[in-house]
Amino acid sequence: MESNNEVISDLKSLVSIVNDGKEGYNSAADATDNLELKAVFLEYASQRNVYEQELKAHIATHGGDSENDSGGILGALHRTWIDIKESLSSNEDSAILSAIETGENAAIEKYDKFIGDYASHQDHLNLLVKQRGGIAEALAKIKTLSVNS
Template sequence: MENDSEIVSDLKGLINILNDGKEGYETASENTDSIELKGVFLKFSAQRAGYAMELKDHIAQHGGDSDNETGGLLGAIHRTWIEIKQALSIKEDVAILSAVETGENEALDKYDQLIVDPETHADHLNLLKTQRAGIADALREIQRLRQQFEQR
């Protein structure tokens, strides 16, 4: 297939985003005292790790490999921002949830960029749509929790 390198590159980009999310959720879980939020953050961290593994399988099908277990530079900056916002905020959990919300919106944008190109990603389009739906569900849960914690 002539566009295998494009597919591998696109999927590696998603793996970076997913690893950023996994690490971001781990960082968020370490920066909250809420047992409820710790559980939610660790659940979504594990979900992102699973999504990354699924994409690594597709990369292998297209002749590539992905050894990346951590996120990219922008993810590191975002995780640092979570820590800064947490340290400076009066309502720490709300700040963490807002930062996570930003990260989830970025992930959805990346998925949307690939889903609009169904020819290139035909053999794994359903997987991308399923993962995107999972991230959208996570975002809705994070938004609900942020609203709940804002009222406390």
């Protein structure tokens, strides 16, 4: 079983992941002129904001705090990659959707790692499973939109 500090660290890394998603979706909403896509991106950005608050509440329960209101360095690099890919692509919405798929797959991978360590995360396992499910649903929607764009 992990120490409380390790659990807090794990949860903070998930806060970074959901912030990466939130910022990525906001960037994507700014980059597209497609109103349907913009609405979907803003919905998922809002969802990630809720996830952030839920995770921060669990961090506080464990005696920690999370001041990270923006994503991690990898998220910043990923958002930059979205900007570059978007500017080089002849079909920018398709490029944005593809980049989002990459980010969502990375988020699911991270959640799966912590869900698999259920002994350390048992007091918030239901939350992690629920959030992972929401990310998986978002990924499925993004894949559907990718096929249709």
